[in-house]
Amino acid sequence: MKRVVKIGAAVAAVAVLSLSSGCKKKDAVVQKPADDGTIRIEGAFRGEDEARFHEIVKIFNEKTGYHVTYEGSPDFEVQIQVETQANTPPDIAVLPQPGTMKRFADAGYIRPMSADVVSAIDSSYAPVWKELGSHNGKVYGIFHRVNAKSFVWYNKKEWEKRGYSVPKTWDELRALEEQMVADGVIPWSVGFESGAATGWPGTDWLEDMVLRTAGPEIYDKWVNHEIAFDDPAIVNALSYCGEIFLNDKYVYGGAASIVTMNYGDSVKPLFENPPRAMMNRQGNFITAFMQQEVQANLEENVGVFALPGVDPRWGTPVLGGGDQFVAFTDKPGVDEFMKFLTTWEACAPWARSGGALFPHKNQNFDDYGNSLERDIAKVLVGATVFRFDASDLMPTEVGSGSFWTGMVNYVSGAETAESALKFIEESWAR
Structure with a gap:
């Protein structure tokens, strides 16, 4: 809900001050964590949302043999600022605020998507979603679950x-x-x-x-x-x-x-x-x-x-918001997971459970649990203009x-x- 997002943004503003103060140069490279075979994802999904996302992660792990984990936090927007400055970021983060992606990109914390992933984005999304995930001519973010207000x-x-x-x-x-x-x-x-x-x-x-x-x-x-x-x-x-x-x-x-x-x-x-x-x-x-x-x-x-x-x-x-996945490391499996998110296979279970919308062009609207969400999803996919709140x-x-x-x-x-x-x-x- 909007009120929660705004309060989180207000708290995170304190941490952002240090990020934007120049403590890390634009061309800096985040220190790579030891490769223990685990791909760590962090975000703000909790409760039912976290449970639904775990189902998505499970499909990927069983399909590929990688070991992806997800951890949700009520203080995620502050936590991710602290971790990046300490050079201990997750491999992937789910950012609810578009401005955070741009600040991280400018600071050199996150890396652009590979050509293979960008190609998958081009195939699966309307151009507006690629634009929303881009900064200074490079694609940094992939959208998965989104919400709509109009x-x-x-x-x-x-x-x-x-x-x-x-x-x-x-x-x-x-x-x-x-x-x-x-x-x-x-x-x-x-x-x-x-x-x-x-x-x-x-x-x-x-x-x-x-x-x-x-x-x-x-x-x-x-x-x-x-x-x-x-x-x-x-x-x-x-x-x-x-x-x-x-x-x-x-x-x-x-x-x-x-x-x-x-x-x-x-x-x-x-x-x-x-x-x-x-x-x-x-x-x-x-x-x-x-x-x-x-x-x-x-x-x-x-x-x-x-x-x-x-x-x-x-x-x-359409006015709304969404969660943007960005990559901090280039561990084996990170690009594969990002590409997986562009597929309807990574969305359908959550759509069936209800409470989530997806902007993917090649989705099966019949997977949504009720006609209301199907109708909204069709408007979302068909919109040529989408903007964040x-x-x-x-x-x-x-x-x-x-x-x-x-x-x-x-x-x-x-x-x-x-x-x-x-x-x-x-x-x-x-």
Whole structure:
């Protein structure tokens, strides 16, 4: 979940300071550990995720005879910084933050993928995933499990009863909103509340709209602060959010309820009897927050579609995140394991268990445990534009601070779009 990732990033920032301070030169070579025949992988997978990944590792070991091990840690993002500086890294690490890959590459900690592995990436992924794993013209990372956020959830039975159709464009979405209001129902349920992290769902909304209205190039400049946070393109994107947030006819409980409604609870009004709202925009994890009776039969009760695009030049962009595998050593078996990750064989068991999505072009969608995950995976694979959550890539004081606060101020009416974004820009400039 996003809140956990952000908190981890904030903790890791302390360790990153020493990494970026120049204590290790760009052309440095990590000391090779003794080859004991074991390939060590470290990452943040724990609990059920760790168990699922162990199944993947087991398939590789039995197939090849190598001895790959995996160890998950709740403090992984700090741990990996310490280990690299001590010249005791694992052979492979699973990095949840794209910026960490780039810092490690610049510092000389990780090595580029071999030509054989790059060829496998070209065969198995859309170009966007190779680009996301590249830095300075070299490929360093392979994506395996990913998550996606740009989705709208609805009550399938209620929509069928009312004759509503899934909108394919933003204009169709607007028309559907008006139809719902005319029918006496409320289009959206929106919740920003998340304890100390209140506001992060609003950042996701804005990020989605920047991709849809301004496109990936402007999105990247915004993330890297090459344009101001209150650039006209971002103000325009926020105005699209405001069409929904600030219209009391469109939001369950009105705009005032958005800040106080918990993000997990915000999906529940869709499935009350009678439903209190018709749509909820959230990531693929939101099914875990639905009522138990809904979860008992997701395929029958729940529908999902991609948040429609605005500008046809960028199709239907997808916002999300993912885990990137990088190599610290060139031990025998490391390249073989990396190449294995590009195959559907390394994904299918996890897909069948549920709770994971994969971007591989050559996947068997029937392996997913339910139709919802199949539909989401198809959108993910078909997306020509995919970008990581912007606030997770921004400086912590912005992405996990003023950006959250600015969205709360905007939706609560305390600030206009321009003043809220200016507030965030000023926090970044300090």
